[in-house]
Every structure is written in C-alpha cells, then in structure tokens.
Amino acid sequence: MSKKLDLAFGTVETSREIGQFEMFLHAHPGSYASVGHTRWVEEVCVPGVKAGEREAVAWWQADDMVGDAVVRAVGPDRAELKNFRVLPIYSSENWKVKGAGTFMMQQVFGVACSLLDAQKMITSQADRVTLQLDITANNPAVDFFRRQGFNPYGQADLYQPGRPELLMSREIELV
Numbered sequence: 001m002s003k004k005l006d007l008a009f010g011t012v013e014t015s016r017e018i019g020q021f022e023m024f025l026h027a028h029p030g031s032y033a034s035v036g037h038t039r040w041v042e043e044v045c046v047p048g049v050k051a052g053e054r055e056a057v058a059w060w061q062a063d064d065m066v067g068d069a070v071v072r073a074v075g076p077d078r079a080e081l082k083n084f085r086v087l088p089i090y091s092s093e094n095w096k097v098k099g100a101g102t103f104m105m106q107q108v109f110g111v112a113c114s115l116l117d118a119q120k121m122i123t124s125q126a127d128r129v130t131l132q133l134d135i136t137a138n139n140p141a142v143d144f145f146r147r148q149g150f151n152p153y154g155q156a157d158l159y160q161p162g163r164p165e166l167l168m169s170r171e172i173e174l175v
C-alpha cells in the first residue's frame with residue numbers, strides 16, 4: 001500500500017490558488033466573530049495578497065488546502081504573522097503527520113525575511129528582524145507558538161471587548 005502523503009507547500013499566487021485560499025479562510029474563522037472575520041478576509045487579506053502587500057503561504061494535501069499563513073511588513077525590521085493554521089493531516093493509513101506546523105513555521109520565517117527585504121524594510125544595520133502575532137489568550141495553540149520561540153509582550157482587546165488577544169513576538173536572525 002502506498003505511504004505517500006501527497007503534500008505540497010508553497011506560496012499562494014495564481015488566481016485559482018487565491019480562490020482556494022479565500023475559501024479556506026472563510027471555512028476556518030477560528031475564534032473570530034464571523035462578521036469581522038469575513039470583512040478581514042474580503043476587504044483586507046485577499047486584496048492585500050493580490051496587491052503583493054501581504055504574502056500568503058499554504059499546505060496542500062492532494063488538491064485540498066490544509067494549512068495557511070499570511071505575512072506582511074508592519075515597520076522597519078518588523079513583520080506580522082496572521083492566520084497561521086495547519087489542519088490535522090493524515091496518511092492514507094490514517095496516521096497523523098507530526099511536525100507539519102513546525103515545518104510551516106520554519107518556512108514563514110524565511111517568507112517574513114524575504115518580504116521585508118523585497119519591500120526595502122530591512123535597515124542597513126539590522127542582523128535580525130522581529131515577527132509578531134496575536135492570538136486569543138485562551139487558545140491552546142498559544143503553547144505551540146511558545147515552543148516556536150514566540151514570547152508574550154502584552155495583550156489587548158483587538159477584536160472583541162473583554163476578550164484579550166495575547167501579543168507575541170520573536171526575533172529571526174538574518175542569514
């Protein structure tokens with residue numbers, strides 16, 4: 001029996017991939033209120049990816065999108081990660097793939113540096129850049145981001161009054 005996983009990782013570029021990405025975002029609002037999430041997807045994220053202001057990366061298994069991440073520059077030497085998500089990925093024998101989230105995060109680090117470089121947002125003396133994210137404070141995935149080297153630097157009610165988002169960041173060394 002074949003043990004191939006048929007996994008592919010890459011940037012979201014063609015109009016077909018952008019369409020698939022938009023559907024994936026709509027299908028996985030996470031803890032975000034549906035009206036706000038829909039507005040962010042349709043008015044901010046997808047237009048930003050089409051305009052090249054944001055970079056979207058994704059995992060596919062066969063033809064299905066199973067993970068995504070969105071990166072943009074937010075200042076000199078500083079990028080923001082949004083909507084990092086990897087669905088559970090299973091082989092045809094039904095064993096769960098371990099390490100997909102970690103692998104995708106490693107790719108995100110490279111994407112963040114390339115995007116800042118392409119947008120001339122790396123200052124001449126910098127030997128590292130900062131990647132920031134926000135995540136609902138009680139989301140169990142906070143532990144995953146801690147394991148990926150992100151540390152909390154504050155919290156704020158970004159999306160819903162009374163529901164704090166944890167602000168986390170880590171540095172990435174430029175190579």
Ligand SMILES: CC(C)(COP(=O)(O)OP(=O)(O)OC[C@H]1O[C@@H](n2cnc3c(N)ncnc32)[C@H](O)[C@@H]1OP(=O)(O)O)[C@@H](O)C(=O)NCCC(=O)NCCS
Binds near residue numbers: 030140141144
């Ligand atoms: C968190 C997430 C990326 C993990 O994906 P994954 O493919 O299981 O990750 P990995 O297999 O690389 O796991 C890496 C480590 O983190 C741990 N981990 C994974 N998910 C975790 C979770 N929810 N809580 C705590 N630890 C977790 C794993 O056990 C593993 O530990 P190990 O290295 O000691 O074995 C995935 O479950 C996800 O996308 N969740 C939703 C994230 C989200 O809410 N995004 C929106 C805000 S940005």
